[in-house]
Amino acid sequence: MRFAPAAAALSLCLAMTASISSAGDTGAPDPRAAALIAQGQASLAAGESQAAIDAFEAALAVDPGYTPIFIDLAEASRQQGLQGKAIRYYREALERDPGNFAAISGEGAALVEKGALEKAKRNLAKLQSLCGDNCPETVALQTSIARGVPARLAVESKGDSTASN
Template structure:
């Protein structure tokens, strides 16, 4: 008689725990609406419509916050707008979902180069090359080219101001 309330509470608790995971989608399946919005955002980015791309991609993340490709696409939008710190933040979110995301590592490395953090970009390149294995992958090639090119700020030639007499 004394164990009946304890048993009842334990049974209800077990039923609630078992039912909470039944309605969740597996991590490898994204919401189809999020994928559609991702494609719309990528098309807007390709057309140079940064605001439309940003809107579609952020909506894709609201629909499904596990959409790593949307974080990577937002990072590309930020890079095109020369917002390198923001690009790094977006790739950090993608890497939090999947630490071995080669696309995110490459995009992040390119943004780091533009900010002057070449040593950190080289660490990203080493990880990309490790993940790609023996074959060269386009992400590694792109990041290696960005490192070799160096930051865009350093490439600007500044001419000295004329002396005033």
């Protein structure tokens, strides 16, 4: 019985800490991060992918718990042609939020751009099971897969196969 008050106080502290840390994962970003995200999205829309990455990385430093920043970083990396880096950002977003449709679709599109059609089709199957065939993310990934591997990769792989013969 001597430990009951201490145990109650400790459990109250743990419950508060858990609720605070889980509350940081959802909702709106820090206002400073939101301004940096808006700046990054404007840069990305203007085709200035490096300026967008700089703004998104600054936003991530301000609010590391806001998962959508990773999706923005992935989009900017894809625009730069860095599909491997984009996939890493999408996977970080998925680690934090496994049901994030935008991350699943974006990762699938980056996989297509990298030439990994079978892995992209797995992402498509996952999306179809989670949100259906008419979900915007599913439609976007279906379109990417239908377009196939970018021409520059198809030419490179064709050149590699002729060089090995």
